[in-house]
Amino acid sequence: MSADIHAQKILILDFGSQYTQLIARRVREVGVYSEIRAFDMSEAEIREFDPRGVILSGGPESVPAPGSPRAPQVVFELGVPVLGICYGMQTMAEQFGGKVEGSDISEFGYAQIRQVGNRGLLHDIRDHYDADGSGLLDVWMSHGDKVVELPESFELIAETGSCPIAGMAHRDKPFFGIQFHPEVTHTLQGKRIFEHFVLELCGCQALWTPANIVEDAIARVRETVGGDKVLLGLSGGVDSSVVAALLHKAIGEQLTCVFVDNGLLRLNEGDQVMEMFARNMGVKVIRADAEELFLGKLAGVNDPEDKRKIIGNTFIDVFDTEAAKLSDVKWLAQGTIYPDVIESAGAKTGKAHVIKSHHNVGGLPEDMSFELIEPLRELFKDEVRQIGLELGLPWDMVFRHPFPGPGLGVRILGEVKKEYADLLRLADDIFISELRAAGWYDKTSQAFAVFLPVKSVGVVGDGRRYEYVIALRAVETIDFMTARWAHLPYEMLEKVSNRIINEISGVSRVTYDVSSKPPATIEWE
Ligand SMILES: Nc1ncnc2c1ncn2[C@@H]1O[C@H](COP(=O)(O)OP(=O)(O)OP(=O)(O)O)[C@@H](O)[C@H]1O
Numbered sequence: 001m002s003a004d005i006h007a008q009k010i011l012i013l014d015f016g017s018q019y020t021q022l023i024a025r026r027v028r029e030v031g032v033y034s035e036i037r038a039f040d041m042s043e044a045e046i047r048e049f050d051p052r053g054v055i056l057s058g059g060p061e062s063v064p065a066p067g068s069p070r071a072p073q074v075v076f077e078l079g080v081p082v083l084g085i086c087y088g089m090q091t092m093a094e095q096f097g098g099k100v101e102g103s104d105i106s107e108f109g110y111a112q113i114r115q116v117g118n119r120g121l122l123h124d125i126r127d128h129y130d131a132d133g134s135g136l137l138d139v140w141m142s143h144g145d146k147v148v149e150l151p152e153s154f155e156l157i158a159e160t161g162s163c164p165i166a167g168m169a170h171r172d173k174p175f176f177g178i179q180f181h182p183e184v185t186h187t188l189q190g191k192r193i194f195e196h197f198v199l200e201l202c203g204c205q206a207l208w209t210p211a212n213i214v215e216d217a218i219a220r221v222r223e224t225v226g227g228d229k230v231l232l233g234l235s236g237g238v239d240s241s242v243v244a245a246l247l248h249k250a251i252g253e254q255l256t257c258v259f260v261d262n263g264l265l266r267l268n269e270g271d272q273v274m275e276m277f278a279r280n281m282g283v284k285v286i287r288a289d290a291e292e293l294f295l296g297k298l299a300g301v302n303d304p305e306d307k308r309k310i311i312g313n314t315f316i317d318v319f320d321t322e323a324a325k326l327s328d329v330k331w332l333a334q335g336t337i338y339p340d341v342i343e344s345a346g347a348k349t350g351k352a353h354v355i356k357s358h359h360n361v362g363g364l365p366e367d368m369s370f371e372l373i374e375p376l377r378e379l380f381k382d383e384v385r386q387i388g389l390e391l392g393l394p395w396d397m398v399f400r401h402p403f404p405g406p407g408l409g410v411r412i413l414g415e416v417k418k419e420y421a422d423l424l425r426l427a428d429d430i431f432i433s434e435l436r437a438a439g440w441y442d443k444t445s446q447a448f449a450v451f452l453p454v455k456s457v458g459v460v461g462d463g464r465r466y467e468y469v470i471a472l473r474a475v476e477t478i479d480f481m482t483a484r485w486a487h488l489p490y491e492m493l494e495k496v497s498n499r500i501i502n503e504i505s506g507v508s509r510v511t512y513d514v515s516s517k518p519p520a521t522i523e524w525e
């Protein structure tokens with residue numbers, strides 16, 4: 001096997017910023033593996049992690065407030081570079097004897113910083129020059145507090161009119177603090193700043209590439225699984241299809257896939273998935289028809305978290321039943337990816353709030369008879385797509401919109417009924433076909449219809465209609481952690497709305513969801 005791609009890694013200590021995951025993504029884009037952990041990771045764990053560099057994230061707390069979090073002192077004793085971003089810089093300043101003050105005015109958005117000196121982190125990185133030849137950088141800020149006194153051992157590297165200490169560097173050691181956020185794309189030179197930190201200052205090699213990730217994943221799967229049999233929950237979605245390709249390559253005939261028709265799939269989806277796999281992949285796929293089982297268990301259940309847990313558990317029941325039909329299956333494989341883990345707060349960070357329990361993480365039963373194998377558990381969606389292409393999966397499969405495992409179960413608000421699922425399938429199909437016809441499918445990251453179990457009055461052919469409401473949702477996002485509602489053309493929305501109301505008896509009104517994430521989430525439940 002070639003170089004160990006996990007050997008050189010960056011540790012990101014999370015103080016609770018909304019952007020911590022972006023930091024991890026940026027570091028990986030530069031070609032180096034990174035992991036997010038909670039800021040209060042123990043000294044022993046940090047030493048065992050053995051990072052080549054440490055990044056301290058931003059965070060909502062305030063350094064001058066009593067009891068606010070601090071970086072573990074050990075990170076400054078490892079002999080590796082440390083970069084503090086926003087809160088991370090503020091706590092670093094405080095921990096080295098500088099001073100941080102709160103203020104009533106917060107600075108949020110675009111700012112231009114002026115470089116002071118030309119060494120270290122920002123060396124030769126600039127967007128413009130000012131009249132006296134200093135480098136200027138267009139950056140993005142989001143803070144209220146600021147460092148008002150540098151620690152003695154630090155010197156200034158960046159300033160702005162409103163924030164005189166916008167960047168600092170230790171005089172002798174590779175410790176840096178920046179008040180702005182290099183991880184957001186609004187900071188134009190962000191990528192170069194990370195390259196500088198990770199490759200030059202930390203001395204990492206750029207080994208985290210799709211080809212290496214695939215090679216490493218295959219080797220790890222072979223080592224873990226040995227000669228045992230593996231059952232993969234295959235949905236036909238991007239993640240599990242990539243896992244199928246990966247496992248097929250790694251362990252060939254030891255793999256059997258189970259596709260579960262839970263009654264919460266889209267129109268004709270079951271047949272399409274079976275056909276697609278028969279045609280493209282050469283892997284064994286069993287189809288489990290479990291509509292009645294799922295709908296039976298969901299009857300009378302209204303709470304979204306209860307629904308998710310029931311669906312997660314029922315998936316496992318079905319996998320159990322299918323495994324029992326084969327002999328000695330030891331492993332259950334799933335297409336779990338890093339955001340599933342983080343959003344379900346199953347992450348090692350432990351500091352994130354539970355937003356929703358993804359069925360495949362928080363929804364798993366405790367007494368499961370399988371051991372889990374999740375080869376994509378540390379990858380972001382865009383990395384998963386890259387390795388899908390690397391494995392030779394067709395473009396259409398790799399760039400499909402994601403579809404959540406609980407499916408229409410979280411797109412029918414409240415209690416799930418077959419009648420509702422049937423209406424929603426028709427509406428969703430009209431929306432997606434029109435989106436494709438208008439060339440918008442690939443311009444949006446995810447689009448779907450939602451069933452609202454409320455009735456609204458309409459008039460058709462002089463008659464009164466009192467029927468259900470369908471909401472349409474389409475978003476643009478890169479990481480699915482933040483998203484903007486897609487600005488679809490009115491003409492297209494008009495056509496979709498007319499078709500839904502005219503073609504589906506049972507629906508009298510269509511609305512378009514114009515909420516961003518945050519504060520809304522992508523799915524309605
Ligand atoms: N209908 C299904 N049958 C079998 N397994 C499923 C089904 N739906 C989801 N799963 C399992 O749950 C995992 C998580 O689902 P998720 O929707 O996040 O991933 P995906 O369907 O593989 O990809 P995508 O995010 O593109 O939809 C899947 O990777 C798969 O292992």
Ligand SMILES: O=c1[nH]c(=O)c2[nH+]cn([C@@H]3O[C@H](COP(=O)(O)O)[C@@H](O)[C@H]3O)c2[nH]1
Nearest residue numbers: 357358359402403404405406480521522523
């Ligand atoms: O497999 C999944 N199981 C789940 O339980 C689940 N919940 C949300 N999603 C998908 O995750 C992305 C972010 O969704 P939210 O903004 O709704 O949290 C979106 O792409 C959602 O479709 C899920 N996927």
Ligand SMILES: NC(=O)CC[C@H](N)C(=O)O
Nearest residue numbers: 058059086087143144145
């Ligand atoms: N984005 C941040 O890290 C903010 C840090 C701190 N909460 C402040 O307001 O300055």
Ligand SMILES: [Mg+2]
Nearest residue numbers: 237403404405
């Ligand atoms: Mg899916």
